[in-house]
Amino acid sequence: MKITDHIKEAKGETLFSFEIIPPVKGHKIQELYDNIDPLMEFKPPFIDVTTSREEYVYIDRNGLLDKKLTRMRPGTVGICASIKHKYDVDTVPHVLCGGFTKEETEYVLVDCQYLGIDNVMALRGDAMREEKYFQPAEGGHEYAIGLVEQLNDLNCGNYLHDTMEGTNCADFCIGVAGYPEKHLEAPSLQSDLKRLKEKVDAGAHYIVTQMFFDNKKYFEFVDAAKAMGIDVPIIPGIKPIAVKRHLNLLPQVFRIDIPQDLIDAVDGCENNKAVRQVGIEWAIQQSKELKEAGVPVLHYYSMGKSDNIHAIASALF
Ligand SMILES: NC(=O)C1=CN([C@@H]2O[C@H](COP(=O)(O)OP(=O)(O)OC[C@H]3O[C@@H](n4cnc5c(N)ncnc54)[C@H](O)[C@@H]3O)[C@@H](O)[C@H]2O)C=CC1
Numbered sequence: 631m632k633i634t635d636h637i638k639e640a641k642g643e644t645l646f647s648f649e650i651i652p653p654v655k656g657h658k659i660q661e662l663y664d665n666i667d668p669l670m671e672f673k674p675p676f677i678d679v680t681t682s683r684e685e686y687v688y689i690d691r692n693g694l695l696d697k698k699l700t701r702m703r704p705g706t707v708g709i710c711a712s713i714k715h716k717y718d719v720d721t722v723p724h725v726l727c728g729g730f731t732k733e734e735t736e737y738v739l740v741d742c743q744y745l746g747i748d749n750v751m752a753l754r755g756d757a758m759r760e761e762k763y764f765q766p767a768e769g770g771h772e773y774a775i776g777l778v779e780q781l782n783d784l785n786c787g788n789y790l791h792d793t794m795e796g797t798n799c800a801d802f803c804i805g806v807a808g809y810p811e812k813h814l815e816a817p818s819l820q821s822d823l824k825r826l827k828e829k830v831d832a833g834a835h836y837i838v839t840q841m842f843f844d845n846k847k848y849f850e851f852v853d854a855a856k857a858m859g860i861d862v863p864i865i866p867g868i869k870p871i872a873v874k875r876h877l878n879l880l881p882q883v884f885r886i887d888i889p890q891d892l893i894d895a896v897d898g899c900e901n902n903k904a905v906r907q908v909g910i911e912w913a914i915q916q917s918k919e920l921k922e923a924g925v926p927v928l929h930y931y932s933m934g935k936s937d938n939i940h941a942i943a944s945a946l947f
């Protein structure tokens with residue numbers, strides 16, 4: 631079922647959802663299930679599964695480094711299919727521009743349609759670790775809007791190079807990312823919002839935001855988006871701080887601000903167990919206010935152990 635239909639069916643009640651990163655290769659899916667199991671009591675209508683970019687490994691050949699590409703994590707669509715069938719829940723694979731040709735993307739989407747995956751998050755993806763700036767794959771999309779257009783074409787029965795008579799058209803519900811504190815490469819929040827409007831005009835059905843720690847940023851973003859004519863649901867993304875290192879890391883990686891009160895609370899912690907608790911409490915306060923404001927979904931960036939997301943959801947759902 632489409633995310634937008636889940637939202638319509640909820641009739642104004644805030645839904646709970648979360649997002650997982652597939653673990654590095656060499657593990658078993660049971661570990662993922664063990665993290666998902668406790669969260670199912672909060673009845674998420676959907677679970678997102680991220681896609682990670684390819685990475686370089688360097689092999690030492692008698693002093694000369696041989697640079698090879700590898701993928702560190704198992705495939706997103708396979709994991710989506712497993713979770714979908716184990717829990718009878720919708721799963722949302724993240725589809726990236728980075729590292730994929732348009733043909734490879736089409737193949738991924740053909741799998742999604744075949745497997746009954748109705749929603750896809752269309753994202754550009756980050757730059758590779760070695761690269762300063764994002765570089766599209768040769769024959770790949772440069773921006774997320776290209777993916778939205780490709781998805782839309784598929785929804786109209788148009789593959790990249792062919793059409794299929796007598797088969798059903800895809801009918802993907804398309805999610806895109808939005809940035810309450812602007813995307814790190816955007817020259818201004820206003821121009822980033824214009825890009826977001828372009829993605830919605832190209833066919834995106836809903837938006838999931840980057841993490842933020844000050845709800846004011848989200849509320850202002852939603853107002854600005856509405857003023858610009860963006861009328862699709864804007865789902866807030868929440869990341870509970872879990873370790874002290876996040877204070878420096880999250881602003882660096884995601885270019886988001888952390889409120890001084892939260893910094894002070896984390897700084898005052900003796901160990902990371904206490905930091906995890908501070909992160910939980912902050913996220914509960916954020917979530918309560920967002921829920922009262924009537925957000926359609928509270929979407930949590932779970933990323934590994936889910937005990938903190940469980941504690942937050944217990945206070946809200
Ligand atoms: N829910 C999630 O998983 C989220 C993921 N992300 C990640 O953030 C990264 C960025 O992805 P997206 O937002 O999907 O990328 P995007 O392609 O929509 O935008 C990327 C940047 O390019 C700019 N831009 C867009 N179209 C442009 C054009 N035609 N000309 C010049 N500039 C243009 C935007 O303002 C932005 O700064 C990805 O790594 C994505 O994975 C971010 C937030 C949420």
Ligand SMILES: Nc1nc(=O)c2c([nH]1)NC[C@@H]1CN(c3ccc(C(=O)N[C@@H](CCC(=O)O)C(=O)O)cc3)CN21
Pocket residue numbers: 680756839840841867869879883884931933
């Ligand atoms: N630019 C960007 N890229 C993403 O992949 C991404 C976003 N933004 N925002 C939305 C979600 C949230 N994501 C994430 C990914 C990692 C952590 C995280 O906390 N990761 C590590 C630290 C990161 C690192 O070591 O580089 C952690 O400690 O758990 C949080 C949210 C993935 N998604």
